[in-house]
Amino acid sequence: MSWADSVFASLMKERCLAHPEAVWLLCGDEKYTWQESWNNVESAANGLIDAGIRPGDKVAIMMSNRPEFLWVHIGLAFMGASSVPINTAQRGHALRHIITDSSAVAVVADGEMIPPLREVITNTPSVRVIVGDAPSSDLNISRNISGVTLDSLLSHNPGESSMDVGAVIAEMQAANGDSSASSKAVAGILYTSGTTGPPKGVTPRRADSKGFRRVLSSLQVRPGEVIYTALPLFHGNALGVSMLGSIMLDASLALGRRFSASRLFDECRRYNAVEFNTLGGMVSMLCKQPARPDDSDNPVRTVLSAGCPVEYWEYFQRRFNVKIVEWFGMVDAPGYLLNDEGIVGSMGKPAGDVLFKVVDDDDIELPPGNVGELILHHPKGRMSEYHNLPDATESAYREGWFHTGDLAEVDPDGYFYYRGRKKESIRRRGENISAWEIESVINNHPAVAECAAHAVPSDLGEDEVKVVVVLKPGEHLDPLGLLQYCEGKMAYYAIPRYIEYADELEKTPTQRIRYAELKKRGITDSTWDREEAGYQVRKDA
Helix, strand or coil, X not given: CCCCCCHHHHHHHHHHHHCCCCXXXXXXXXXXXXXXXHHHHHHHHHHHHHCXXXXXXXXXXXXXXXXXXXXXXXXXXXXXXXXXXXXCCCCHHHHHHHHHHHCCCEEEECHHHHHHHHHHHCCCCCCCEEEECCCHHHHCCECCEEEEEHHHHHCCCCCCCCCCHHHHHHHHHHHHCCCCHHHHHHHCCEEECCCCCCCEEEEECCCCHHHHHHHHHHCCCCCCCEEEECCCCCCHHHHHHHHHHHHHHCCEEEECCCCCCCCHHHHHHHHCEEEEEEECCHHHHHHCXXXXXXXXXXXXXXXXXXXCCHHHHHHHHHHHCCEEEEEECCCCCCCEEEECCCCCCCCEEEECCCEEEEECCCCCECCCCCCEXXXXXXXXXXXXXXXXXXXXXXXXXXXXXXXXXXXXXXXXXXXXXXXXXXXXXXXXXXXEECHHHHHHHHCCCCCEEEEEEEEEECCCCCEEEEEEEXXXXXXXXXXXXXXXXXXXXXXXXXCCCEEEECCCCCECCCCCECHHHHHHHCCCCCCEECCCCCCCCCCCC
């Protein structure tokens, strides 16, 4: 029986039949042809089946950018299971929540991820397998969890599984009374930070294929050309737009280990890449690099940008001899805005059949030039759901329109412009951060009575993190001590840059923290700045 009918399987098989020896994936000095990639994916799928993973299971992947991430992720799709990518910086409460909430039965991880995972999965009842490229002895976490080395998982022979994957999925469909069970199984769950609560898992029901193909066509990438990304594969941008996009466009994918402003264009020259993607402050960081004589001498034609700062837009294009294509899209719900016409500052117009509009707090559409919440409606109806959160799903899809939580305005010509967040969330250097992730850690400090985390503007665009802390009577806690307490208990990028102590937090009559007032105050004379103090947050904690 063939593997599950997934977009990965059908497209990769088509590429293999057309040109098996053409290169699909480049990473460092490694190159993998379409046929070699197909074989590696099948090996991963067979290894996962041998480890006890079955169609419908959920498997967390906590890995850096490396080919093995893709072999496992696509292998899970082949066998009708769900991938749950996890940010490698996650720690503590948030990491435990994601694994528990997703009911992951296995975790596949880099060797250096084993120690933080050990702390959270020992007592997680759903996890029964851990796969890592650490020595076998390091994978002995508990008697209830089997350890499998990544090498042994990938050493399985390629080819169709002896297990009848299609029959198992058919049984799932019959049991659930749902003919789309296989498509939901292979979609995976992507966790996105909420506002003041824990990360929410997003499960796509359907794809906006028409809008997505319109975005891909705007890249002007021809078959056989190279797309480059150093954005992390555990995010939707790299995994969806770059990885899946390269397969759909019959292009090669060059995978960078991590984003580096000083090396990005050299990496593009190395791989002869004609396109890459940016998020938020990346354009600012690239523009702030020292000028080089060869800045404009690079193979890149198109940069797909989300959140390009207006003040750098035209300078970036001139300096590096590229075209910015700006767009808007969310993990939470399919639907895209696209600006491939060079309208500086605009997210563009709707791509495909999705409707967008700007509304007030009563969901009444606002006329052009007014700022309100951006909402969208897909003609196919509800396109996603929040895992285990039916109330949140219903709230987001009020009256059939998905409420993005983003503020925007539209001009008389129908171009949309981003105007910030409506909800109290924080976005720092491409990462969404929930106040809950920070507050749940700091509030556990024995000297802390309560705290509130919020966004303040960053000179790179997007946000920096500030926390206002109220200490218990008679307690003392210096800022350095608080930072050191945070390390290893939350993602390094969520650790506050700014700390301010206060006697109390201003609250509403219902005792909710007035986050808007804190954001309005911003940085004060009493605010401590860890960058000014020269403190470097440990990323390996």
